[in-house]
Amino acid sequence: MNDSLSILSPAASAFAHRTDTLFLTLAGLALFILLVLAATAVFFCIKYRAGSRASRAGVPLDAPRLEWTWTIAILLAFLALFAWSAHDYSGMTKASADAEPIYVVARQWVWTVQHAGGRREIDELHVPAGRPVRLLMTSQDAVHSLYLPALRVKQDVLPGRYTTLNFRADVPGRYPLLCAEYCGTEHASMAGGLIVMPPEDYARWQAGAAIEDGLRRQGLALFREHGCVGCHGRGSTVRAPSLDGLFGRRVALQDGSAVVADENYLRDSILVPAKQVAAGYAPVMPSYAGQLSEQELTALAEYLRNPGATPPSESQHP
Numbered sequence: 001m002n003d004s005l006s007i008l009s010p011a012a013s014a015f016a017h018r019t020d021t022l023f024l025t026l027a028g029l030a031l032f033i034l035l036v037l038a039a040t041a042v043f044f045c046i047k048y049r050a051g052s053r054a055s056r057a058g059v060p061l062d063a064p065r066l067e068w069t070w071t072i073a074i075l076l077a078f079l080a081l082f083a084w085s086a087h088d089y090s091g092m093t094k095a096s097a098d099a100e101p102i103y104v105v106a107r108q109w110v111w112t113v114q115h116a117g118g119r120r121e122i123d124e125l126h127v128p129a130g131r132p133v134r135l136l137m138t139s140q141d142a143v144h145s146l147y148l149p150a151l152r153v154k155q156d157v158l159p160g161r162y163t164t165l166n167f168r169a170d171v172p173g174r175y176p177l178l179c180a181e182y183c184g185t186e187h188a189s190m191a192g193g194l195i196v197m198p199p200e201d202y203a204r205w206q207a208g209a210a211i212e213d214g215l216r217r218q219g220l221a222l223f224r225e226h227g228c229v230g231c232h233g234r235g236s237t238v239r240a241p242s243l244d245g246l247f248g249r250r251v252a253l254q255d256g257s258a259v260v261a262d263e264n265y266l267r268d269s270i271l272v273p274a275k276q277v278a279a280g281y282a283p284v285m286p287s288y289a290g291q292l293s294e295q296e297l298t299a300l301a302e303y304l305r306n307p308g309a310t311p312p313s314e315s316q317h318p
């Protein structure tokens, strides 16, 4: 839309552009004042340096008038900045009557989203372009904060009550969705995507309630929730087998035998890990028997069939 403000991250809404204009104006004013003050200070340092012949006699000034002008000019400038930012801010917090409500539940360390049309998603938020959206958000545990940098909006998500976030995204595309409040070990990985779609695509997406990869998504969420990612995630400091590309491969076991990593191997590895320890690894994985329902095991198996690049580990293990 507007490339002149490209020193800032991409802006995907009219509000984001207004915020950028306000921000750059404030930054520009501050820089201007800094330069004037610094130049004046340097000028006087040189003019009145020790031994210079500059006159030390005072200059006659109309002091009260100068004081009043100075004070009122600065007051007006600040009031104008206040009115400007208050106008933008109230525009952001006001919900428009036809805004589409979307429910967001945060928990350590996943964003779950429920659309009125029935679709659920995890760590992703699909919204229609050019339409007002109202997020109704709550948390199951700690305080989180939903941050959509491309829209320049951020709102704390609290347990025990709903907070709201109103916006209208204008430019279709995929943008970051982040947690902006430290909420525990995996805070940094509590991130996902905001997907702004043309309204027709969004309607089609909403209608596709047969959630194609719902099971796989649920599996990924379980992989994070149950801490699998701590040891098996990318960059983990724990020596655990990588699960990326594992499915369908032959795995050499410690007892010298080998097995093909199929659904049953995965299932056993989760429920009875000591039964088949891969060669070269210590039998340190705990059993998850009793912690996962059959449905959740199915989702995990579906995810592990093709995890793609496993999410990065934020491992805190020794």
Ligand code: CUA
Pocket: 106, 109, 143, 144, 145, 179, 180, 181, 182, 183, 184, 187, 188, 190
């Ligand atoms: Cu949730 Cu940080």
